[in-house]
Amino acid sequence: MVRQNKSIKYVMGISLLLGGCMNDSSTPKEVKDQYARVQDYTGEGYRLMNGEKNDKIAEGNREEVEKAVKAFFMKNYETGVKIHNLVGNKEGVTVFVEATGPVHFYTYAIVPFHQGTEDRAIGDVQTQEGEVERGIREGLYRLIFEEEFKNLDSYLESVVSEEKVVGRTVESLQNVGGSGYMTPFYFMSSLNSDEAIKPVYELYMKDHQTSIETLKQAYNGPAFKADNLRINIMLFMEEEGVQPSEEVMERIATDIKERSDFPKGTYRVAVNDNGVHKESFEGFKDNSIEQEVIRGE
Template sequence: MNRKNKWIIYGIGLSLLLGGCMNMDNEKKNVDSKEATGPYKDTFVRVQDYTGEGYVLRNGEDADKIAEEKSDEVQKAAKDFFMEKYKTDVKVHNIVGNVDGATVFVESTGPVHFYTTAIVPIDLSQKKVMKNEVVSLEGEVESAIRGGLYHLMFEKEFAELDQYLEKIVAENKVVGKTREAIEKVGGTGYMTPYYFITTSSSDEAIKPVFDEYIKNPNTPPSKLKTLFDVDKFSVENLKINLQLFMEEEDVEPSKELFNQIPKDLREMNSIPKGSYSLIINDNLINEKVDDGYKENSLRIGVPDYIVIK
């Protein structure tokens, strides 16, 4: 097995913990839920108090200690990776040890906004950061960039969605994730406290925009917008994943809101077109795996998306 594939395999645990149960890969979420019933079954905190502290990756304790000691090296290796491969400047929010290295959570600094991760290998026996062997999970950064580009393409429509969700939160006893949690352990493309975007690698509509960004990330947003091929857009390729938590402890997820939100979305003409999923959790989130999904959670998703055309 070559070293690059080795690190990608070690990073698979991360892919099972990112994105929640609402993304298009529902089977991965089932793995997460099982994990939460094991050693992390009692590590739940109020979502309002959760800032990403306590998040862990499987068997990452040893690497985590070394990564903390060599934080500057790990950060530089991650930043260099994104600059060299994607010509994109990022800021590092968090470093978490994985089985044989460090997973670095970053945020882009340019107008195309997204969160993602890189995996920095560490030779545990020599306590050496393998700065020239940094990788990312296959397709993860590319999906994150596409999500940021979609938000850029449809700023006005996403602003309408933001306004609607802020109204829902203001008028009902529900909340989203904290900004700190998103920064430290989000890593899933374009994200807000209430939703995140996932995209398809086969999306032909965004491809010319993506290709131009990869070629020159400094391309003005005005030019990027002209490259979007609206005729090739398919709602199946853009997933907008909504996630809310009850504001108060010991309160079941609201069935009223669970019925109201899909109805509202279908009646709105000014929000982004796409396939929407929705999950409403109780107030608690598992601090070890950044996951609020439980048996009492209410969910609409694969394959029954809320389709907005």
């Protein structure tokens, strides 16, 4: 069934979570300029409300900010990160990072600035509650079900090569994604209540050198519930001015139902037009279509 959903948003642009929000005061004739072709979008134009001043402060102190963020992730998560982008927000700067270890994910940190001054509160690095932990869980799913995810990746690459649809750019994921395990074609959502991955997460956090085989053995398969792992497929029409294809959406949804070699979970298959909102990274709009598919309990 096709759903044109105005209330369910694939909020990969995390403006509200990062201490800012999108300025929605545009007039209708300005709407077109707010969007970029998904093939061209690398994060250019992304912003958080009232962040312009802190953008400049952050750039002027990039070395200190990056050093503090890297130290934070190493101290709290024993995870090395590569810093891709700094975006000013109302209270300071949001720093988009990518984990460099075998457990791969994107996330972000927030470095606040003292109000009323240009002093930096370096060392007071923060993260949105549960976001890094979610990214680690998703990265662990990808690690211990490597073959299943490789099959999904290969399948979506074939869809893109055969149909007139595309995914996001890797650069946009790096610069403004920040939402756990992401590829150009999908992102994941792992709930904190997931008892299946919990022992894997706990074992990994105790010892990052734990072998993949040992992590696989720790996975509690009988406790898995499809709703706790959501795989959100996001594709875009290749050409501008073309409405989302119901045929492509139905093809993917049907194949997910019929294939037995994809990861288990709740899939949301969304097809959008060609545009990405520059300021928020959002691709899901009023004309987007989506369908849910559940694969295994």
